[in-house]
Amino acid sequence: MLRNVLSSPCSRAATRSPQSPSFPRRSSRVSSASTPPRSYSPIMWLGWVYITHVCRHWRQVALDDSTLWTHFSTSSAQNKDWIAEQLSRARNAPLVIELHPWVGKNTISLFTPHISHTRELCLRNMPSIPYSTIMQEVSTQKAPALECLELHSSNAFPIKHLSGHSFFNGPLPKLRILCVSQILFPWSFVPRGRLTQLNVTLNAEGLTSEPEVSPHNNLDQLIDLLVNCPALEVLTLKNCLPPSTPSESSGGQTIHLPRLSRLCLGGSSSRVTNVFKMLKLSSSTTLRLNCMPEFVATPNEHLILPFLSAHFNDPTPIEFRSFKLTQDYEDLVMSIVASTSLPTSPVPHRHADDIQADTGDAELSLSLSFLRVRDFDMMHTIVKRACEVLPLSKLEFLSIFSPIIMIPVINWGEVFQHCIEVTTVQVYGHGSISLLVALLPPPQRSHEKGRKRRRGDNVGGTQFNNNDNTNCVSAPAHAPMFPKLTSLLLEMLFFDILVSGTYDIFDLILETVKRRKATKTPLTTLCIDQRQISAEEASELEKVVPDFRWDHNEGSGEAGDEDEDGEDE
Numbered sequence: 001m002l003r004n005v006l007s008s009p010c011s012r013a014a015t016r017s018p019q020s021p022s023f024p025r026r027s028s029r030v031s032s033a034s035t036p037p038r039s040y041s042p043i044m045w046l047g048w049v050y051i052t053h054v055c056r057h058w059r060q061v062a063l064d065d066s067t068l069w070t071h072f073s074t075s076s077a078q079n080k081d082w083i084a085e086q087l088s089r090a091r092n093a094p095l096v097i098e099l100h101p102w103v104g105k106n107t108i109s110l111f112t113p114h115i116s117h118t119r120e121l122c123l124r125n126m127p128s129i130p131y132s133t134i135m136q137e138v139s140t141q142k143a144p145a146l147e148c149l150e151l152h153s154s155n156a157f158p159i160k161h162l163s164g165h166s167f168f169n170g171p172l173p174k175l176r177i178l179c180v181s182q183i184l185f186p187w188s189f190v191p192r193g194r195l196t197q198l199n200v201t202l203n204a205e206g207l208t209s210e211p212e213v214s215p216h217n218n219l220d221q222l223i224d225l226l227v228n229c230p231a232l233e234v235l236t237l238k239n240c241l242p243p244s245t246p247s248e249s250s251g252g253q254t255i256h257l258p259r260l261s262r263l264c265l266g267g268s269s270s271r272v273t274n275v276f277k278m279l280k281l282s283s284s285t286t287l288r289l290n291c292m293p294e295f296v297a298t299p300n301e302h303l304i305l306p307f308l309s310a311h312f313n314d315p316t317p318i319e320f321r322s323f324k325l326t327q328d329y330e331d332l333v334m335s336i337v338a339s340t341s342l343p344t345s346p347v348p349h350r351h352a353d354d355i356q357a358d359t360g361d362a363e364l365s366l367s368l369s370f371l372r373v374r375d376f377d378m379m380h381t382i383v384k385r386a387c388e389v390l391p392l393s394k395l396e397f398l399s400i401f402s403p404i405i406m407i408p409v410i411n412w413g414e415v416f417q418h419c420i421e422v423t424t425v426q427v428y429g430h431g432s433i434s435l436l437v438a439l440l441p442p443p444q445r446s447h448e449k450g451r452k453r454r455r456g457d458n459v460g461g462t463q464f465n466n467n468d469n470t471n472c473v474s475a476p477a478h479a480p481m482f483p484k485l486t487s488l489l490l491e492m493l494f495f496d497i498l499v500s501g502t503y504d505i506f507d508l509i510l511e512t513v514k515r516r517k518a519t520k521t522p523l524t525t526l527c528i529d530q531r532q533i534s535a536e537e538a539s540e541l542e543k544v545v546p547d548f549r550w551d552h553n554e555g556s557g558e559a560g561d562e563d564e565d566g567e568d569e
Contacts, residue, residue, distance in 0.1 A: 072095065073100075080106065095118040105137070108129070108134060109137060112137050118145060119145055119148070121150070144174070146172050149175060150177075150180075151179070151183055152181040153181060160184045172191045173194070186221060187215075190225050193228065237264070237267075237275070238264065241272065257280065263286070265290070266292075267292065269370075272291050272304060276289065286366075287366045289304065290371060291304060292371045293370075319340065319392075319394035320395060322397040325401065327379060332371065335368065338366040339366075343397060384415055396423050398424070398426070400432040416438075423487060424489070430493055436493075436512070437508065439516075440480075441512075480516060483521050488523055490529070492529075509526075513545055526548050527550070528549070
């Protein structure tokens with residue numbers, strides 16, 4: 001925009017003729033357009049420098065406009081002389097100060113006298129200066145104009161804020177955004193009233209509930225804070241939630257936050273549950289809940305699920321259309337992502353690292369994670385209980401990520417038997433094969449035997465028996481699972497795994513397609529990704545599926561099969 005204004009005929013005329021009537025108006029517009037937005041890039045921001053070099057009249061207009069000199073960040077905080085000059089040009093205009101690791105104490109001292117007219121202050125990860133030293137510089141000042149405060153420590157262990165009874169010497173009447181990371185402080189420090197965003201995070205939850213060790217552990221103070229911040233729109237509390245003790249109990253306390261659009265809670269299951277059950281939220285609030293096991297083992301890691309069920313049914317019932325489940329036994333993580341909107345891509349390919357990536361634009365989303373779950377039976381119990389209490393009757397997209405086969409196998413046909421609206425299923429990893437088996441319609445007499453194996457006579461691969469009563473995963477015999485299923489997306493499946501001692505995975509896929517077509521519930525789209533199949537097998541699938549897609553990974557013939565067998569061994 002600035003370049004267009006400078007290159008226009010009128011602006012060139014203005015530079016030649018300072019007395020032009022359009023000069024003051026046009027210069028003012030340039031100055032206004034040059035004020036950077038909230039998310040500007042400080043390294044690239046040089047608009048005011050260009051203005052001062054157009055001509056002496058434009059330079060004077062720029063110098064007279066104090067708003068052009070109010071933003072301080074990494075690039076502008078390296079030269080103390082330039083900082084002093086810029087501060088003098090800003091005069092008493094509201095400042096935006098964002099300081100990064102290499103800023104020294106002498107540089108911070110330049111800003112201290114100007115805290116009183118600072119609108120946004122961000123002190124981020126400055127290991128060369130102790131936090132106590134930084135706060136000694138700024139906490140003695142009054143900050144009546146401060147609207148946004150961000151304090152981030154780079155310490156591996158949280159540090160205590162030891163200065164007085166507040167972050168500054170006086171109230172913060174305009175503060176709307178407060179983000180604090182790796183710093184311990186009493187909840188009473190947080191100003192009430194106008195706060196719209198509160199973000200307090202620690203890297204890990206403390207090992208003790210002694211109040212003198214962590215000031216965050218005062219539940220009464222946290223309740224008082226939330227009760228008196230009804231305007232909150234975003235609330236994030238990670239690993240800083242207080243425990244519930246006999247002397248500090250919620251006692252049926254209800255906290256109304258009618259404007260909250262996003263809630264993120266992290267910590268032990270009991271602490272997350274204790275805070276969540278007190279909150280009265282709109283059913284459209286986006287939830288991100290990370291639950292960790294208690295320090296003392298307990299069978300009630302999933303106590304939050306009934307409260308989630310009540311939340312999504314009060315006052316307006318919510319129905320999820322997309323449901324993604326991750327069972328990562330190696331990293332001991334079980335997570336659920338549910339949304340009222342479908343994935344943006346009609347044929348999504350999603351991996352563990354970005355399974356939650358496309359929920360940002362969802363009408364509503366739930367992200368629920370259980371971390372460090374070492375008991376596989378507990379993980380299965382959580383999955384089954386979650387599918388029981390969450391509103392999934394209108395589910396259309398289902399994704400299961402499970403890299404490793406574990407026993408006992410979940411009976412997916414039983415878990416999702418009420419989800420008759422599902423049209424797209426994605427399975428990722430051979431631990432999700434039980435869902436693939438559940439999609440196979442009941443056999444007819446002519447289909448009792450599988451086709452002759454094309455992947456060699458080796459039957460030493462992992463066998464997956466769906467006739468075992470203990471590990472049964474088949475759907476009810478009277479109808480195929482997911483009668484409206486049209487799209488099946490398969491990723492990272494080992495094709496030498498045997499099903500029922502007869503089928504390998506390719507047999508199972510082909511037989512599923514044929515049987516569903518015979519039962520008038522045909523698949524129209526089939527995708528196979530990140531797993532090798534032969535061109536002959538791909539051709540066979542193309543004949544029975546209208547839209548068949550694969551990554552053309554044929555491997556290296558028999559050697560490739562041997563490699564796969566070796567992987568499973």
